[in-house]
Amino acid sequence: MNAQITPLVANTNLDAFWMPFTANRQFKANPRLLARADGMRYWTADGREVLDGVAGLWCVNAGHGRREITEAVTRQLNTMEFAPTFQMGHPIAFELADRLSKVAPAGLDRVFFTNSGSEAVDTALKIAIAYQRARGAATRTRLIGREKGYHGVGFGGISVGGMVNNRKAFGASMLPGVDHLPHTLNLEHNAFSRGLPQWGAHLADELERIIALHDAATIAAVIIEPISGSSGVILPPVGYLKRIREICTKHEIVLIFDEVITGFGRIGKAFAAQAFNVIPDMMTTAKGLTNGAIPMGAVFAHRKIYDAFMHGPENAIELFHGYTYSAHPVACAAALATLDIYAKEGLLTQAATLSPIWENAMHSLKGLPHVIDVRNYGLIGAVELEPRSGAPGARAFEVFTRCFERGLLVRQTGDIIALSPPLIIETAHISKIVEILGEVIRATS
Numbered sequence: 001m002n003a004q005i006t007p008l009v010a011n012t013n014l015d016a017f018w019m020p021f022t023a024n025r026q027f028k029a030n031p032r033l034l035a036r037a038d039g040m041r042y043w044t045a046d047g048r049e050v051l052d053g054v055a056g057l058w059c060v061n062a063g064h065g066r067r068e069i070t071e072a073v074t075r076q077l078n079t080m081e082f083a084p085t086f087q088m089g090h091p092i093a094f095e096l097a098d099r100l101s102k103v104a105p106a107g108l109d110r111v112f113f114t115n116s117g118s119e120a121v122d123t124a125l126k127i128a129i130a131y132q133r134a135r136g137a138a139t140r141t142r143l144i145g146r147e148k149g150y151h152g153v154g155f156g157g158i159s160v161g162g163m164v165n166n167r168k169a170f171g172a173s174m175l176p177g178v179d180h181l182p183h184t185l186n187l188e189h190n191a192f193s194r195g196l197p198q199w200g201a202h203l204a205d206e207l208e209r210i211i212a213l214h215d216a217a218t219i220a221a222v223i224i225e226p227i228s229g230s231s232g233v234i235l236p237p238v239g240y241l242k243r244i245r246e247i248c249t250k251h252e253i254v255l256i257f258d259e260v261i262t263g264f265g266r267i268g269k270a271f272a273a274q275a276f277n278v279i280p281d282m283m284t285t286a287k288g289l290t291n292g293a294i295p296m297g298a299v300f301a302h303r304k305i306y307d308a309f310m311h312g313p314e315n316a317i318e319l320f321h322g323y324t325y326s327a328h329p330v331a332c333a334a335a336l337a338t339l340d341i342y343a344k345e346g347l348l349t350q351a352a353t354l355s356p357i358w359e360n361a362m363h364s365l366k367g368l369p370h371v372i373d374v375r376n377y378g379l380i381g382a383v384e385l386e387p388r389s390g391a392p393g394a395r396a397f398e399v400f401t402r403c404f405e406r407g408l409l410v411r412q413t414g415d416i417i418a419l420s421p422p423l424i425i426e427t428a429h430i431s432k433i434v435e436i437l438g439e440v441i442r443a444t445s
Ligand code: PXG
Pocket: 057, 058, 116, 117, 118, 119, 121, 150, 151, 152, 153, 225, 229, 230, 231, 258, 259, 260, 261, 286, 287, 411, 413, 418
């Protein structure tokens, strides 16, 4: 094993770290170690430059090594490294929530802090159920997700999620009372669509079918990603989200948008809700909230939801939920500095400016060997490859590793290569991404 490790890391023992969502044995036999980052780039442990095509893991939206964030975090650590938010408070938690409420869609101005997207999802699901109860609809406990949906790895998230690998190992322990809408990926109708696909808005009507099956009086919430990332970039057909919104409103079902990847500028507005002009009742966010520098998530709830809890004795805790590190002061400092950068550099709308160039670049890969679809929206892209017979995912994994060897970091999921670069990307970087990815796809049989 050690023979394949470069001299600089030869002394690092890789055995103890049980890596998340990773083929541990394969990785440890041939590790890919990142040691430094700045701007659009990583450097490997042996000093090789790697262009970051995925903003780390869809989170480093303002690019790497932002001094303003480092300084804010350092200042906060030097001032007060921790303070509780249970029955206590600290000013920057309130300041951050207030700042966030100002970039959120109108009405979604109550913010609950978590430490990750997974926790944001479980929090939102719990709030939805408790909200229905608080407004006198306690029979509404059912949750509706979508096939191929990804909502993190908590028991709530995997239950409403629809990725088979996240579900099959834990099947017996899923939440009861969950149903799923169909996904909207359809290559027969929509392959090589530029931007949103035209076909598929009618799939939203499946929600009416599910409601007819279970009765609206049993359903608390619908949770969907406006654009799914993890399952390989699935875009909402034109009109689909609006129809979902209408059906939820009609049946008094809470609509949750999981904006963990679409939030904070990924598609040209602060949130997908604004980009698509479809406003949910709650949004879950994480990742870009702190530019990935410190873990943090946030649930944005409509004021009417918060207000529904604010009844009963004043000394009673209204929502029995929270994390030790909810609104951790260091994470708040990182988030405030991140919001300053987004505002100063116009990054929350930068994806809209660049998306025509990005779209052309992505679609220039059409026609390469084994490419069966190219999808794009904002600064998100995906290239779907034909699977090798009997070896699903193998071709794309090879593309992923070869891109890394050639100096480009992409994400692979199944036979899909996903891209989500930092929003500070320049046209020369876009050209480089497409050049390397194109060459690698051509060279991969
Ligand atoms: N919801 C959505 C929509 C996500 O994309 C989560 C929840 C969970 O967030 P945490 O912070 O608990 O991981 C996510 C996470 C990928 C990839 O390659 C995407 C995610 C995580 C890791 C990899 O597409 N999204």
